[in-house]
Amino acid sequence: DVVMTQSPLSLPVTLGQPASISCRSSQSLEYSDGNIYLNWFQQRPGQSPRRLIYKVSNRDSGVPDRFSGSGSGTDFTLKISRVEAEDVGVYYCMQGTHWPGTFGQGTKLEIK
Amino acid sequence: EVQLVESGGGLVQPGGSLRLSCAASGFIFSDYYMNWVRQAPGRGLEWISYISGSGDSIYYADSVTGRFTISRDNAKNSLYLQMNSLRDEDTAVYYCARAHFLVVPFDSWGQGSLVTVSS
Numbered sequence: 001d002v003v004m005t006q007s008p009l010s011l012p013v014t015l016g017q018p019a020s021i022s023c024r025s026s027q028s029l030e031y032s033d034g035n036i037y038l039n040w041f042q043q044r045p046g047q048s049p050r051r052l053i054y055k056v057s058n059r060d061s062g063v064p065d066r067f068s069g070s071g072s073g074t075d076f077t078l079k080i081s082r083v084e085a086e087d088v089g090v091y092y093c094m095q096g097t098h099w100p101g102t103f104g105q106g107t108k109l110e111i112k
Numbered sequence: 113e114v115q116l117v118e119s120g121g122g123l124v125q126p127g128g129s130l131r132l133s134c135a136a137s138g139f140i141f142s143d144y145y146m147n148w149v150r151q152a153p154g155r156g157l158e159w160i161s162y163i164s165g166s167g168d169s170i171y172y173a174d175s176v177t178g179r180f181t182i183s184r185d186n187a188k189n190s191l192y193l194q195m196n197s198l199r200d201e202d203t204a205v206y207y208c209a210r211a212h213f214l215v216v217p218f219d220s221w222g223q224g225s226l227v228t229v230s231s
Contacts, residue, residue: 031215
């Protein structure tokens, strides 16, 4: 199975400041159709996960534009331009290119 | 509005069985792959099973193969997970989640159902 490695695992951030989470895959995530199926999920405390971004950089409906995704090959990044209090939670990357789909171990974002 | 509502969780002894259900509404159920994803206490997410819209394609993670059975009833807009021979390590919150395409899955999730395996 493809191993997804996130860093950092803990991310204290000051309100209004940017945040960045890295995700690295053990194999290239480029699919045979040329797409890269790397997705990002947010899990707020006590809530179910919610998908934020699919195919590296496409925001899901209702996701604020302060969230952005980028990357290629095996290296991907989720960025929050200005952290708000509601962004506290755990963020997971997940690859869908190689079967079975696998998640990273999660990055816990907290307010400093 | 898309809704996924799990039920059936609870406390069960090791070696016991439990059946989870997920009631879906707000979308054409048969158009979607349906999935079970679990999260052990304080741990990350594990995709354990999916079933295609027609039910003719099914997957299980190695961790549950031979013990868990996924099924669906499109007439009732419902997804099921029959869990047998439960182990301590199966203790987790079990989420149902939908996927239009398996490469970009889980655009909607249920609230989760807690399964605790303990003597």
